[in-house]
Amino acid sequence: MDATGDSSGGGRAVVVGGGIAGLLAARVLAERRVEVRVLDRDDLGSGQDEEPRRGVPQGRHIHALLPRGRQILEELFPGLTGQLIDAGAPSGDLLGDARLHLSGHRFARADAELMTLSVSRPHLESCLRRRVRELPNVSFAPAGDVLGLVTTPTGTQVTGVRVLRRADGSAEEVVEASLVIDAMGRGSRTPTWLRQLGYAQPPEERIEADLGYATRHYRLASDVLDGDWGTLQGPTPERPRGGVLARIEGDRWIVTLFGLVGDHPATTPGGFEAFADSLTFPDIGQAIRSGEALDDPVAFRFPASVRRRYERLRRFPDGLLPIGDAVCSLNPIYGQGMTVAALQALALREQVRRDRPPEPRRWLRRVTRIVEAPWDMVVGGDLAHPEVDGPRTMKVRLLGAYIARLHAAAAKDPRLACAFARVMALVDPPISLLRPGIAGPVLLGSGRRAPRRGPRPGLTSRSGDDPPRLASRGEVRR
Ligand SMILES: Cc1cc2nc3c(=O)[nH]c(=O)nc-3n(C[C@H](O)[C@H](O)[C@H](O)COP(=O)(O)OP(=O)(O)OC[C@H]3O[C@@H](n4cnc5c(N)ncnc54)[C@H](O)[C@@H]3O)c2cc1C
Known part of the structure; x- marks a missing residue:
């Protein structure tokens, strides 16, 4: 039986952290839960504020929304792409309407069919928050610090969280819930809270770049x-x-x-x-x-990318699911964090449709699979720098050498440039880069040149080997 008197697991869910992962978790939980309450240190109540906020200091910096992330956001919030474009967000192809330089090579221009939106993090988050607020069973608590978990006497089931509001004279209070989502980001306190409850802390992997x-x-x-x-x-x-x-x-x-x-x-x-x-x-x-x-x-x-290996713990309490940067915080130069959070939101939706209540072990295994490829990309990219410590396994070294050759070949061959951009966008899986049609030219070093053509009316003239755009600027492909 949970706090709302519902024993089916469909009662109140509490989402700790109203960043991107928390908002998306709230959105998918709202489909199944009677009530979803979002708790955050910052006041997320009014939703009109588009300024960077204290709880997400990274929000002042570029936040590239990868094409796969945009697709998922559009699926969860139909019409969002158009809404953002109407509010002034530029859009275009990742490769056809922007310039990509990797490993010291400028990629050949081509339409990679990767519709991309360019928005600031505060603006994107504010739009998502507004859409989440429209859901009738989701509410945002006043600003408050979540201080710890509340459990059954045996500590095996999480039944809520302890919160201290950020208002003068506030006293600690308990918010009960049958499901707690840890979306506290990179600074998540869950490892400490688990230790305080007598559990082991998750092993951590770090790549110090x-x-x-x-x-x-x-x-x-x-x-x-x-x-x-x-x-x-x-x-x-x-x-x-x-x-x-x-x-x-x-x-x-x-x-x-x-x-x-x-x-x-x-x-x-x-x-x-x-x-x-x-x-x-x-x-x-x-x-x-x-x-x-x-x-x-x-x-x-x-300082470092951090991956918390919760799935390796022998014991984990029921009623608690970590998501987003709380599980894996990736070197941001690869621009993956929000998209990885979006992929996890889709997985959470699927799991809450199947499991009632959601089974943490199944969840943690699922998250591991989602995080695997992005983490490998970060490890491979960062370990290309000799000063960065980490396990340079045979796989890391071979893939590093292959990717460097691919980047060089992608300067001449638009097909290779597209293939890499689609993996970088988390649209295609990394294994697609080993298809014979891609691996052949990479290993033989015979990049195909982009066709030379004069500018067509309505297209900007470009220098060198730039082919004309295949999609007009600003055209929206949804
Ligand atoms: C410098 C930088 C640049 C980045 N650039 C990109 C990019 O280009 N593209 C991209 O996709 N990703 C980028 N990221 C990653 C991205 O910010 C995150 O991966 C993404 O926002 C998902 O994070 P999250 O929602 O899990 O956590 P966060 O966005 O960090 O949100 C955590 C929330 O939890 C709240 N909180 C924390 N502790 C408590 C507590 N005890 N009580 C109450 N509330 C609490 C915070 O106030 C905050 O609102 C970047 C990250 C950094 C650091």
């Missing part, structure tokens, strides 16, 4: 980047720095510069622009030189 970010917003000329919506430069072992320039809602441009292994961007305006000028490709430095800076650079340190 010592990443530093700095971000600034600009107003730029409309023809900057020849009309592309963005450009991304990944790091190389020789030059472990990179950056992203992307147009976002409000006709602003966000510039995030980053460096691995301690090679962090400066946060003085002059130092920031000098760092942009030092990148291998000149797009970002050139674009911002003549632009109007709208704010000062803001920094963020990300």
Whole structure:
């Protein structure tokens, strides 16, 4: 029997953390639960606030929504893509309307059929929150810190959480629930709370890439980047720095510069622009030189990717499911976190339809499978830098060498560029890069050149081997 008197497991669910993973969890739980209550340190009550908030300091920095993530958000919130575009979010193909530079190579341009939206994290989160708030059985509690779990006397079943509201004179209170979702993000307290309840803490895997970010917003000329919506430069072992320039809602441009292994961007305006000028490709430095800076650079340190292996614990309490960054926090330069949270939301929807109440062990195994490929991509990418410690297994070394060759070949062969972009977008599985049609040209080093064609009316002229766009700018494919 749960707090709402419902023994079927369909009673109240509490979601701790109203970030992306928490909002998506609330959305799918609302299909099956009588009541869903979202608790967060920040006041998420009004939903009108589009400013960065204290609970998600990473929200000031670029938050690329990968195409697979966009597809899932559209499935969970029909019409969201159009809503964001109507509110000014640029859209376009990931490869056909933006520039991708990986391993020191500029990818051939092609339509990869990867419809992408470029929005700031606060704007996206605010739109999602508004949609979640429209669900009749979901509510947002006033700002409060969740301090711990409440369990049955044996500690085997979680029955709620202890909360202290962020208001003067508040006293600790208990919010009862038959299901608690830990969506507290990277700083989740669940490992400590489990230890306090007599459980083991989950083993942790860490890849210490010592990443530093700095971000600034600009107003730029409309023809900057020849009309592309963005450009991304990944790091190389020789030059472990990179950056992203992307147009976002409000006709602003966000510039995030980053460096691995301690090679962090400066946060003085002059130092920031000098760092942009030092990148291998000149797009970002050139674009911002003549632009109007709208704010000062803001920094963020990300010491390590962290994966908590809850699925390896012998005992785990019923009624508790961790999700999102609480389980696995990935190096953000790969832009995967929100999409991985969205994939987990789909899995949660499926599990709550099947299991009543959801069985934690099945959930944790499911999450492990979802996280596996993104984690491998981060491990492979980060371990390409000799300064980063980690197990350089034969698989890691072979795949690293293969991906470097693929990136080189993708500079000439649009088919290879598309294949890689689709894996990076989490639309296709990594194994698809080993198909004979892809592996053949990569291993033989015979990238196919993109056809040279003159500009067609309505298409921006491009230099070099750029093929004309296959989709018109701003066209929405849903
Ligand atoms: C610098 C940086 C850049 C990133 N860029 C990208 C990107 O380009 N693309 C991408 O997809 N992902 C990116 N990510 C990852 C992305 O932010 C997360 O993966 C994604 O938001 C899912 O996180 P989450 O919802 O699990 O946690 P979060 O978004 O961190 O939310 C956790 C929530 O829990 C609340 N909370 C925590 N503890 C408590 C408590 N005790 N009581 C009450 N509330 C609590 C917090 O206030 C917060 O609202 C980036 C991350 C960083 C650090």
